Amino acid sequence: MERMVGTVVRGLRAPIIREGDNIADIVVNSVLAASEAEGFSIEDQDIVTVTEAVVARAQGNYASVDAIAKDVANKFGDHTIGVIFPILSRNRFAICLRGIAKGAKKVVLMLSYPSDEVGNHLVDLDLLDEKGINPWTDVLTEKEFRDLFGYNKHTFTGVDYIDYYKSLVESCGAECEVIFSNQPKTILDYTKHVLTCDIHTRVRTKRILKANGAETIYGLDDILCTSMDGSGYNEAYGLLGSNKATEETVKLFPRDCQSVVDRIQTMLKEKTGKIVEVMIYGDGAFKDPVGKIWELADPVVSPAYTKGLDGQPNEVKLKYLADNDFANLSGDALKEAISDYIRNKEANLVGSMAAQGTTPRRLTDLIGSLSDLTSGSGDKGTPIIFIQGYFDNYTK
Secondary structure, three states: OOOOOOOEEEEEOOOOOOOOOOHHHHHHHHHHHHHHHHOOOOOOOOEEEEEHHHHHHHHOOEEEHHHHHHHHHHHHOOOOEEEEOOOOOHHHHHHHHHHHHHOOOEEEEEEOOOEOOOOOEOOOHHHHHHHOOOOOOOOEEHHHHHHHHOOOOOOOOOOOHHHHHHHHHHHOOOEEEEEEOOOHHHHHHOOOEEEEOOOOOHHHHHHHHHHOOOOEEEEHHHOOOOOOOOOOOOOOOOOOOOEEEEOOEEEOOOOOHHHHHHHHHHHHHHHHOOOOEEEEEOOOOOEOOOOOOEOOOOOOOOOEEOHHHOOOOOOOOHHHHHHOOOOOOOHHHHHHHHHHHHHOOOOOOOOOHHHOOOOOOOHHHHHHHHHHHHHOOOOOOOOEEEEEOOOOOOOO
8 A cells, every 4th residue: 555644753751851861871762662662663764853951951961040150250350241132031041140140240231122032022013113113223221111112021921021130130139220222232332341142143243242342242152161160061052042940050051962862873773773863952943923932042953963964855846846847747647757756856956946935944953843843842741752754755
């Protein structure tokens, strides 16, 4: 009988992972146990993905508010710190902000508006139009912002982030001033010492600050890029990709990820004889159409993956072929013509009309998004994702 199923994605349950656990052993054993329990075989080009959270947890890659404060104080001394472009998140930034404030005497908190870089809104865009405010040129004080827009709670969290962040800073003993601007150089009217907290635009922000006279410039990727008194750290991303662990600690993005994925691949090859691709994933890269939130708060979707996941899909659009090249065919003749076209397609379809409408994104970004949506962010308990048939096409 003709095969009727293409890609299959399974969320695999695993033990609760603790610091010191052997993550490679747990992943491999979980995949093998699921295969036996559910009756599926493991084949070449199957994909195993593992959420970054359990990798970091197994590594014990945690840091305290005090560790953050010490690094901030070492880098900024007694200067007023301009903390600019943070995302609005209790999970992603609030504990980081406590550490920053604890290492400072005064913080000037500069928020982008109408939303942060991942789409969390402080104010509705239409309301800016109504009030005649241009977010690209207009700088607002806290009072001016409140007079114009009042008090607005986040659509999903119910939090007024202006009050929340300001109270966090003040609770740590630092003075806090809040301003609103989308231009990095605005902060230099308040202080020449800046901690830029944006994620994907941080290189540009640092460049603009340097060009306009900033004296001290660091990003979140520069805080805890080395250990403070034995704390966790991440040499590549610092605090970027961190999550709240407790009210006093954050879990950092995992380290040394390439060795983890390579080890899992090797172990699966030893136990099954198959070459399975492996990657570690964080946030997926997709946007919520209601809240307008872009999910990617991590610095990358995948910090490490095996070599078979490098590159982009090279696919043709079936409906384009059916409606254009083979519009005069139907039934088995159409099926065979399209199958033959796929078997003989060019190795690089960039620019080809037959590829229009396909998704020219990196495989790791696509698979990471698929994995993130499958595992979810709540209580599913499936930190390992097993994907089959992802590299198949209509001819397989």
